[in-house]
Amino acid sequence: MELTQDPNSVYYLRQSDNTGMKLVTTPFNGSSYANWKRSIFIGLTAKNKMCFIDGSLLEPDRLDNAYKSWCRCNSMIIGWLITALEPPIAASILYVDTARDIWIDLEERFGQVSxxxxxxxxxxxxxxxxxxxxxxxxxxxxxxxxxxxxxxxxxxxxxxxxxxxxxxxxxxxxxxxxxxxxxxxxxxxxxxxxxxxxxxxxxxxxxxxxxxxxxxxxxHKEISRIITPTDSTAFAFDKNQGYNRQQTGFQAKSRFKTLL
Known part of the structure; x- marks a missing residue:
């Protein structure tokens, strides 16, 4: 079985993987590199491909059985990185051969903390x-x-x-x-x-x-604000009702006296 089809291999590629897939929602435009870098790390770690940019996986010999799989994965990751960059920056790394070299270049240009x-x-x-x-x-x-x-x-x-x-x-x-x-x-x-x-x-x-x-x-304060006006409104309503009843009784007595 080819290594790109082995789920346990770092060379594994899913059928849905393609070079135009987006690892980040917002392409890098030259600012906030640390946030963009963190998003790339999360995306590549989820796909078990961090070793292609952090230097922990070396390029196999051309006669090695894994070389063909490494080339496919390397090209796939280059496509992901290009998609994650704004066009002017992407154009500057288009002809770099490996994902590792692209990452080193980006780190040297944007990763220095000032x-x-x-x-x-x-x-x-x-x-x-x-x-x-x-x-x-x-x-x-x-x-x-x-x-x-x-x-x-x-x-x-x-x-x-x-x-x-x-x-x-x-x-x-x-x-x-x-x-x-x-x-x-x-x-x-x-x-x-x-x-x-x-x-x-x-x-x-x-x-x-x-x-x-x-x-x-x-x-707690929000709950208090909700309860207090309700109680005040109910009190005012009862007070108005009592006042209306008193007014009605007074009017009835007045009419009765007039009849007499």
């Missing part, structure tokens, strides 16, 4: 606030930017033999606490009580945990 990129993301965070948007949108905007920063500039990790200092976890906790402060700092006054409660906790919660606490408070 201080300007980090600056732009930090500036974007400084401009986000919860004044005119929902709690969910506010949290999502901040998390999106922080995820981009983590992807561009991940925290350093420290490992050594028999180490018990847990330095990496401590650095991560410090980062989480700082982001929590930023998240709470830019919230509207409606959540002042919950914010105070969170800040008084001996061990600060993670950002997702704090978000859930605030979300519960928001839902």
């Amino acid at each position: 201080s300007a990129q980090i600056y732009a993301l930090v500036q974007e965070i400084s401009q986000v606030s919860q004044e005119n948007i929902s709690l969910s949108d506010y949290y999502t905007q901040l998390k999106k930017v922080w995820d981009e920063i983590d992807n561009l500039k991940p925290l350093p990790t420290y490992e050594c033999a028999n180490c018990t200092c847990n330095l990496t976890q401590k650095v991560l906790k410090l980062q989480q606490d700082q982001r929590l402060m930023v998240f709470l700092m830019k919230m509207c006054g409606d959540f002042a009580n919950v914010r105070s409660h969170i800040l008084m906790m001996e061990i600060l919660p993670t950002l997702p945990q704090a978000y859930r606490m605030l979300l519960q408070e928001q839902r």
